[in-house]
Amino acid sequence: MIKDTWKFQPFTEEPIRLIDEEGNWIADFPLDLKEEALKKLYRDMVRGRLLDERYQIILRQGKTSFVAPSSGHEAAQAGMAMAIRPGFDWLFPYYRDKTLLAAIGYPVEMLYAQMMATRLDPNKGRQMPEHPGLKELNVYTVASPIASHVPPAVGAAISMKIQGTGQVVITTFGDGATSEGDWHAALNFAGAQGAPIVFAAENNRYAISVNFEKQSGSPRISDKAHAYGFPGYHVDGMDVLASYYVAKEAIERAREGLGPSLVEFLVYRYGPHSSADDDRVYRSREEVEFWKKKDPIPRFERFLEKRGLWTPEEGERLREEIKAELLAAEEKAEAAGEVPPEWMFDDVYGTPYWLLEEQRQILLSEL
Amino acid sequence: MIKDTWKFQPFTEEPIRLIDEEGNWIADFPLDLKEEALKKLYRDMVRGRLLDERYQIILRQGKTSFVAPSSGHEAAQAGMAMAIRPGFDWLFPYYRDKTLLAAIGYPVEMLYAQMMATRLDPNKGRQMPEHPGLKELNVYTVASPIASHVPPAVGAAISMKIQGTGQVVITTFGDGATSEGDWHAALNFAGAQGAPIVFAAENNRYAISVNFEKQSGSPRISDKAHAYGFPGYHVDGMDVLASYYVAKEAIERAREGLGPSLVEFLVYRYGPHSSADDDRVYRSREEVEFWKKKDPIPRFERFLEKRGLWTPEEGERLREEIKAELLAAEEKAEAAGEVPPEWMFDDVYGTPYWLLEEQRQILLSEL
């Protein structure tokens, strides 16, 4: 099934890498991205990082109740984002995907609105923070139960195939998700049906405190694709270009009718699992520092710098510009005001029935 | 992890086979089984076949309500049975394992008693036919939900490891089971823990009517072991010696602390899925005939014959002897009499509570 025009081999032992730590292009094919695209990748990563930092601040300010740090995941997410056709393809993300969502055009004020449960959240403040979703952009609303979005993602992909729409589904999840039964049932069905879908594992090596060795006997997530009869790619997810090119190839394969692939992006989460976690209990500071040295943003800066596309000053300017954007978005989101309590009775069903009306009255009598 | 003293390679494309269709020994190691053992394998297969045939008769006689035909699975099951230490190792079987159970010493009258829900069934007639279980022999009572016994099997294996008992778990299931989420969750946990367990797939290529191609994109079940980091063996399950030797090696590996393996036995089911099924709707008679030519029993007869261990007359004599045994068992089971209705209130809990007592009185007042 592997056309020889495809760039990448599945099931490699070593992660696919296109730029080295020093920022050199080390691929065996020529870089065919325009300056604009390279800059977009960079900008998307930086925005993701800054947004993550801002979330910590609104958390401390009590404007939100929960954050899922995503710093360290930016390259994989920005790479994927550029490989997608936003608003055409469907995305089934998980809770750590803020870089990805912002990069495909999810309005940042709506991300904030979800974080703060204000009226600007198209999801009407129904869920805890870090659970965005936007129909307009085909972003399926995040659900907390790990891996539970993967079977629906497969269903959407099968629907695309049945209807011949030419769309592709991309679904992301962590390493932990691969242990769930729902995950397996989904990938297996996708494999049997050759559905147009890319399964993207953001492998940060931990499911909260449980390291990958305790999660699975297999050395690599990509190997798990053997079970389903489709390719599994093992990718350096701190390399934004490797992330982009492999995601693109996997999406193209799906679009051409060659079926699913599993892409494992090796990343690291610099922060704790969430604002409710203390990661010092289960991993050493040395380990975190080791990975900080591999930060995908400076690595890509070195790459850009070598090509004359980046200077420290330009970098600083960009950061300031993005910070201002984020602040404006935050203010806009906040200004919308908190979701009112009585909204809780809407959208249980398309049309509510008598019991919900009775109960709405109970609540209203208490307000 | 593969010691070079092990006989078999995992992940072969072709099934492991030790005797060919003509009954020639074609392995690259010498046969080291005594005559007695070879005869046991043969006897176990024949008993399984005859029992399956007898079940059809008690079904027609209305003595049971359901049969799951197992003809075609005998070699894999008899092979496994001889590799197990009965009453020491634990077996988590599925509903199509009558050859296996009889071969490890499950009293045939108790199998019949389960089929007919008589008082001789240690499971007290609580379940439909083909759901045996016997604590004394460490045979975990069959449950209908496909693959649902696999996580408990892993739990028992982990318990053995924790307690250092030296026991091994063998669990069997069909090809269909490999699609279930519970199956994956179980194998993955076993892999992560290196539990002493053998996962034995009796791949008859159909889950009722759904052929393996529609079940999974992977060409082989054995390949699925890649996902869990342990070996997967692809075995000709119509070859009783291949079945025995591979099962034995997998069990030895588990006993030595090398962790789980997945063994795929390629078999065929000659009958319909169950007495409620009509397989002509979904598979051709030619296909069934093709597989009947590969019947594991005549194949092993040719093998034995070449070694002077079998003649048609001896075969006939053995059949008659077994038939008489089965008939005696059937009579004994039947004579025990049907399970009484009020037993239904026992064993919900170790000690019943007030609600069950109230309800028992309701039933008794109606009898």
Added chain:
Amino acid sequence: MAVLNIVQAVKRALDEEMARDERVVVLGEDVGKRGGVFLATEGLYQKYGPDRVIDTPLAEAAIIGAAVGMAAHGLRPVAEIQFADYVFPGFDQLVSQGAKLRYRSGGQFSAPMVVRMPSGGGVKGGHHHSQSPEAYFAHTAGLKVVVPSTPTDTLGLLKSAIRDDDPVVFMEPKRLYRAIKEEVPDEEFTIPLGKARIRREGKDITLIAYGGPTVEALEAAEELEKAGVSAEVVDLRSLVPWDKEAVLESVAKTGRALVIAEAPRTASFASEVAATIMEELLDQLLAPVYRVTGFDTPYPYVPDRQYMPTVTRILNFAKKALDY
């Protein structure tokens, strides 16, 4: 008017809806060539092809989960779970994804889908081919739950369920599949979800049932009539939403009620109905509302029928209510 049994009514409903709306697809184990193990999808594969009648792997999480995604993407999937007892591997998909999709997305996404499942006992299936798990669904906000008991209702309700904009669990009493035949109008019709049906009018006691035990309720009503007691039989048909109005109206009239269902009693839908009636009609009741249900044990193989509310049991409780 054709005479149909319940399984034929299911088939006709699927066929009509598939012909009417090409977004309707059927998926499940053995629904293709095999036509389903109860033959409820017989012939559909041949008529509509493998893209609309999809044989799935043996994985209920994949079936229900994929249906959610298909529905979100614009199809109208009808998933078959081979037996209601096998919904549990797909339970997370049903309750965490399907039931809550509209809610958690603020109404942006929805899951207009049906999950059909043969349910209930009386087929000598032991505890994994006989359960009646409707309470689990009814307790889950976001799901609708329908349990017909006649061919006509099956046809009309299944069509409504397929057209409904929310996930509907459609439970078919398998022991009635071929046991009940009746003339069904040839022209197209639907029956709205949420409406009970008075199966028999009466004035002394109301027997409220749904699904399989509706049959025993009707039989018990006939027995009662012989004893000079006039029993009204209300077939709920829909559990979520359920027709509280019709139930209260009947019980307000009779002053006595039994709620009859096969599932175990504790935290059952029968308990819901009984609690609601007693809460709302306390002063008008001439006797407590008794629940005549399956027992709080797993469903046994022996005995098969006596686990469920038998006519005898219904009559015993009716007597208790009448003598109160």
Added chain:
Amino acid sequence: MAVLNIVQAVKRALDEEMARDERVVVLGEDVGKRGGVFLATEGLYQKYGPDRVIDTPLAEAAIIGAAVGMAAHGLRPVAEIQFADYVFPGFDQLVSQGAKLRYRSGGQFSAPMVVRMPSGGGVKGGHHHSQSPEAYFAHTAGLKVVVPSTPTDTLGLLKSAIRDDDPVVFMEPKRLYRAIKEEVPDEEFTIPLGKARIRREGKDITLIAYGGPTVEALEAAEELEKAGVSAEVVDLRSLVPWDKEAVLESVAKTGRALVIAEAPRTASFASEVAATIMEELLDQLLAPVYRVTGFDTPYPYVPDRQYMPTVTRILNFAKKALDY
């Protein structure tokens, strides 16, 4: 006497039982080095090692299913489900394997295990960190269900659950984990499953609650006292088996009752209790038994507290009962 909160009581119960019986093992996500996300297993990994405190993969089916097998093989596993909302991927293992093992094997095998899970709302967790799924378990024959609401009860009941010969679902009201502290006897003790506890005596109305809302029930009782109404508060503690006797005794005395719980109302355990009381005490009731429950919606993020029975809501219903 040490002052403990509920999460400390859980930890002490686990520690004491692990020390007493080496068959007791703990397994679940993050229960090892991390000590559980609520720190209920803190220190156990360090004390008892990785063979008895097992970090599992992120798979509830593996956790619950493996616990069943461990129990059948002779261990006494205590499984932790990180949030009650995440039991559903393991639901099949719980209801099809765990609950029915003793039954289907005719008593040959059993599954003496505990499945602990933090449950209920009030922690701004939205609908997947706030649910109270006890009705699903209570409806499943073969499972026992325990929901404590104080440190002392948690300690005594969890120890009994671990020693029990059947699978026990042990639901810990997470919003009370650190909110309630009390002196707990230093010597060992257990509290039998199936016994309610009268948290406050009274004679005008009985407030029946369990888990989280016990707190609001007690607060409401104080408010009522200010208004001259004497309310008795019954904390059920065990749902299966539940203490019908204690409940009926109290309501027979007061003539009025509210059943208070956080879960949605339809087919809930609150409905079970309400139906039973009204069935058995019809003539002694001065008012209907009202259910004061969570709403039949998924648990929302906004509002968080008002989804649950608030003190105001309890008082409104108490007034309704008293004015009836």
